[in-house]
Amino acid sequence: MKTVVGMSGGVDSAVAAALLKEQGHEVVGLFMNNWEDRDGTCPADEDWADARLCADRLGVPVYSVDFSGEYYERVFEEFLAEYRAGRTPNPDVLCNREIKFDAFRKYADRLGAERVATGHYCGIGETDGLPVLLRAKDANKDQTYFLCQVRTEQLRGVVFPLAGLTKPEVRALAERYGLDSVKRKKDSTGICFIGERNFRRFLSEYLPAQPGDITDENGVVVGRHEGLMYYTIGQRRGLGIGGLKGREQARWFVVAKDLPNNRLVVSCGEDDRLYSDRLTAHGMNIIGPPPGPGTLRCTAKTRYRQPDAPCTVTFLGGGRAEVRFDSPMRAITPGQYVVLYSGERCLGGGVID
Numbered sequence: 163m164k165t166v167v168g169m170s171g172g173v174d175s176a177v178a179a180a181l182l183k184e185q186g187h188e189v190v191g192l193f194m195n196n197w198e199d200r201d202g203t204c205p206a207d208e209d210w211a212d213a214r215l216c217a218d219r220l221g222v223p224v225y226s227v228d229f230s231g232e233y234y235e236r237v238f239e240e241f242l243a244e245y246r247a248g249r250t251p252n253p254d255v256l257c258n259r260e261i262k263f264d265a266f267r268k269y270a271d272r273l274g275a276e277r278v279a280t281g282h283y284c285g286i287g288e289t290d291g292l293p294v295l296l297r298a299k300d301a302n303k304d305q306t307y308f309l310c311q312v313r314t315e316q317l318r319g320v321v322f323p324l325a326g327l328t329k330p331e332v333r334a335l336a337e338r339y340g341l342d343s344v345k346r347k348k349d350s351t352g353i354c355f356i357g358e359r360n361f362r363r364f365l366s367e368y369l370p371a372q373p374g375d376i377t378d379e380n381g382v383v384v385g386r387h388e389g390l391m392y393y394t395i396g397q398r399r400g401l402g403i404g405g406l407k408g409r410e411q412a413r414w415f416v417v418a419k420d421l422p423n424n425r426l427v428v429s430c431g432e433d434d435r436l437y438s439d440r441l442t443a444h445g446m447n448i449i450g451p452p453p454g455p456g457t458l459r460c461t462a463k464t465r466y467r468q469p470d471a472p473c474t475v476t477f478l479g480g481g482r483a484e485v486r487f488d489s490p491m492r493a494i495t496p497g498q499y500v501v502l503y504s505g506e507r508c509l510g511g512g513v514i515d
Contacts (some may be wrong), residue, residue: 163276165278166279167189167191167280168266168280169191171211171344182323190222193227196229197233198230219341232260233260237258246391254308254443263316264493267316286317294508295449298324310511330438366393368387395493398413401416414430437492438491442450442478442483442484442515445499446482453477458504459475464514
């Protein structure tokens with residue numbers, strides 16, 4: 163089959179391309195440039211060079227495609243809107259739905275692709291004739307959380323060559339295939355378009371900071387914040403509060419954002435205030451066959467690096483749902499995603515309200 167592989171310049175996508183080439187597929191690499199760099203700190207040029215080196219080593223063609231316009235309109239503007247609303251977004255989830263499995267997929271189709279592939283750590287199955295998303299073998303690298311908004315139809319004809327591999331196995335394969343430029347390359351972390359630059363400085367270029375008061379839960383001012391967009395629920399570091407006379411000498415943490423009054427609300431000592439046993443979400447996306455009527459028993463996580471938690475989901479219509487956890491969860495954060503699982507299958511997810 164003619165398979166178009168998203169080659170990012172990293173070891174995972176390079177090994178994915180190598181495996182497909184070894185299996186006899188006609189492989190074409192596609193490098194996605196999703197961000198128009200303004201200050202020279204974005205590593206896209208280096209990544210593109212690494213993608214070319216790997217493609218040359220494998221003997222496959224690779225093309226660079228500019229999706230920066232689509233990214234800005236369909237991902238970054240939503241990212242800014244969420245911060246304006248006092249929430250904490252996760253643009254990598256939207257990037258998968260809007261760019262990697264939409265704009266990229268459509269471009270691959272124009273190249274005559276019979277299948278598309280990426281270096282994501284997850285798997286594909288089928289239930290009732292529909293594709294379903296499965297966890298990867300490497301639980302530490304599993305990326306189904308970030309694919310929770312990919313629509314069922316977007317997964318047709320998709321292959322994830324790394325589904326049954328661990329990260330050490332991938333690096334060993336990179337050594338075997340002679341992919342010297344990436345075999346020891348560090349994994350990318352954080353938001354791709356920000357790179358290594360200072361997050362607060364970057365965000366202030368697009369959203370003017372509005373400093374205000376930090377108050378305790380009784381409204382008593384205990385400090386000043388630099389802008390609500392820079393803080394998230396449960397945050398402990400970087401608050402600049404300490405040694406207040408007549409107050410408990412314990413760690414402060416963020417419990418709420420009072421957007422109308424531009425106040426950051428904090429608490430001191432025990433963090434019981436951060437625990438909740440339920441949430442509501444919107445934009446719920448179900449991958450594969452939808453669940454039946456009534457409630458759904460499954461597990462869920464509200465952050466990527468978090469164990470699954472048993473819960474009951476009630477679908478409220480209009481893409482909304484209520485999730486009730488068997489045990490309280492810490493620091494459920496509006497703007498992040500709640501992702502549902504049934505065993506090895508990722509059912510999808512929605513944005514936490």
